[in-house]
Amino acid sequence: MRALQYRSIGAPPEVVEIDTPEPGPGQVRLRVTAAGLCHSDSFLMSLPEEQYIYGLPLTLGHEGAGVVDKLGEGVTGVAVGDSVAVYGPWGCGRCHECAQGRENYCRNAAALGIAPPGLGAPGAMADYLIVDDARHLVPLGDLDPVESVSLTDAGLTPYHAIASSLGKLRPGSTAVVIGVGGLGHVAVQILRAVSAATVIALDTDPEKLALASEVGAHHALVSDSSAIERIRSLTDDHGADAVFDFVGATPTLEIARAVVATDGDIQIVGIGGGVLPTGFFSTPFGATVRAPYWGTRSELIEVLQLALSGHLRVHVETFSLDDAPEAYRRLHDGTIRGRAVVIP
Known part of the structure; x- marks a missing residue:
């Protein structure tokens, strides 16, 4: 064969x-x-x-x-x-x-x-x-x-991450998806299907942002230095109740850290090699950082x-x-x- x-x-x-x-x-x-x-x-x-x-x-x-x-x-x-x-x-x-x-x-x-x-x-x-x-x-x-x-x-991995954060994704909540390629564009669909959260998608590629909008993202933003301010503005400075990072590189983890809400979740799904310090003076009070697998x-x-x-x-x-x-x-x-x- x-x-x-x-x-x-x-x-x-x-x-x-x-x-x-x-x-x-x-x-x-x-x-x-x-x-x-x-x-x-x-x-x-x-x-x-x-x-x-x-x-x-x-x-x-x-x-x-x-x-x-x-x-x-x-x-x-x-x-x-x-x-x-x-x-x-x-x-x-x-x-x-x-x-x-x-x-x-x-x-x-x-x-x-x-x-x-x-x-x-x-x-x-x-x-x-x-x-x-x-x-x-x-x-x-x-x-x-x-x-x-x-x-x-590409379906099971984001579903597993999202399932463990569903308690945070109540009506009025916000979920951020960083990287809307192979896994991320599926994550957007899962979030829309199983939660009431407003979904914000981030990527550097206009084609992938267009795909995120096609599959249901409420907002599709360029993942640059302005993204943090935009997300804070969209959430009345509350931040995102759950952030799903499908890149996992240092710059995207910094965005996740900066936009996660108090008592929110950061799910590091991507294997981009970044490491996110957590604890007092790093992440908001009560924030959880998790690296789920499959x-x-x-x-x-x-x-x-x-x-x-x-x-x-x-x-x-x-x-x-x-x-x-x-x-x-x-x-x-x-x-x-x-x-x-x-x-x-």
Whole structure:
């Protein structure tokens, strides 16, 4: 089969021919129908050799959807021909967090060598994908896999962050979304669907600000030195009850710190390398700073239900597997509008 692999530190990924995998006991093989690209992949491929821990060669793709193609011994709960999405943050399945479906916070995954597809285990940028357990598959129903595959990360990750701040997003509240690219434009839609908050979107790219307005942002502002004053003005100097930073760089975290309200939330979702000091004389009284990771299995089901009900739509650009290296180049350059999806 064909697969897109990261094979050498610092080199671009390559499309290669490898053996088609066979499912072992308890495993499921999917014929991949769609695989999403993510900035996490670019981050991974930018790491120097001394920091890279994901193994080589690595088949990329932690956002995956497919049709069940073959079952390993003992598998129940899914059938050949089922159209499914893959829940990516695999855990041990036995600890307290996993028992709640919170495998994104599994206590044992690192020690046991359990890694997500595309982030240590072979990923979805291939003709076929082995999924370690049927519990990591969620039925897609009538959803188009190409349009919905990105929801497994670009939908689930913002949903998880927003869900933990919903108590702050009452009528009359304000939410700020910093960075309205692949995850941020989905976050705007989720906020509009599940909360009564006024949504303010920030970005430096006019195209992305236009997209934010298209998908429901009440205000779309350029993320520059004037943004803090504008947000303060829009909130009668109260500030934002929740700030979701999908960039995570030092300048955007400074904006988050400057605009969050007393007792508000800052959710640092982006992996831009910034660090935000918190405490007295840094953040307002009662403000919470959190770095959430991915989301839970039950939250993925809820995200897909939002899509089924028409409240959520990912704007995608599609690429063939042969064109996937070019898609990653465009992702790195910031010229993808919404999310990039590879169709093997």
